[in-house]
Amino acid sequence: MAASSSIKEIAGRYATALFELAEGAKALDVVAEDLRHIQAGLNESDDLAAVLRSPVMSREDQGKAMSAVLDKMGANDLTKKFVGYVAANRRLFAMEAMITAYLEALATSRGEVTAEVVSAKSMTKTRLSAIEKAIKAAVGGKVAINHSVNPDLIGGLTVKVGSRMIDASVSTQLSKLKLAMKGA
Incomplete structure (x- = not known):
């Protein structure tokens, strides 16, 4: 249970930062759509989910893999930078929770x-x-x-x-x- 609350805590901090950046860039909806596409990709692809959760894959490889996915889906630059930052900090394991927290913050704000x-x-x-x-x-x-x-x-x-x-x-x-x- 401690791990779950720890992931929520990490996700909450990252999601709040992304929300504030997206709000400042007037890109709340664009980022939300990108995050929904990432979530859909995670639901549909076991390989993509494995990339996010792999403890043996290097930061660079995780970052490159996610960058390729984001390029292919035509993601916004802010989303790309955010996911790159998350990968560089080895926090991709919490990506799904970050997406949920961001979408909840967006819904609450509206x-x-x-x-x-x-x-x-x-x-x-x-x-x-x-x-x-x-x-x-x-x-x-x-x-x-x-x-x-x-x-x-x-x-x-x-x-x-x-x-x-x-x-x-x-x-x-x-x-x-x-x-x-x-x-x-």
Whole structure:
């Protein structure tokens, strides 16, 4: 548990610094979009996730790998410099937590509620927009969606807003059915 709070602490400091730099450069949304792309890449590529977590890979190699990824996705210069700095300080292991902290800070600054939406497959912008609209109606305010993919859900999705969670995944439904069948 101490390691987890330590990572959150590191991530919070780095995310706050990035937020302040992005705010000064009037690039809050551009940086947020870059960070969402990095997060999507981490969710989809085990190799990229391994680069971030590898204790044997040198700082330079980690920095070069991340630089290549950021160049390919056309990331903003501020994002590139930030990730380069994080790599140089051997803090890439906390990158996912930094992304989460940055997006939370952005949502808070705008008075938005953040909704974590996890689906079994990638969703179209139209579908995400419909989900955002439904959550906005339920919450009664601005909503920022953080979407990720988890194929283990089999189908459906889970939505978490604050401490409330709606689990409409096929895997959970199957688990409930299995449990009910044991009692029969």
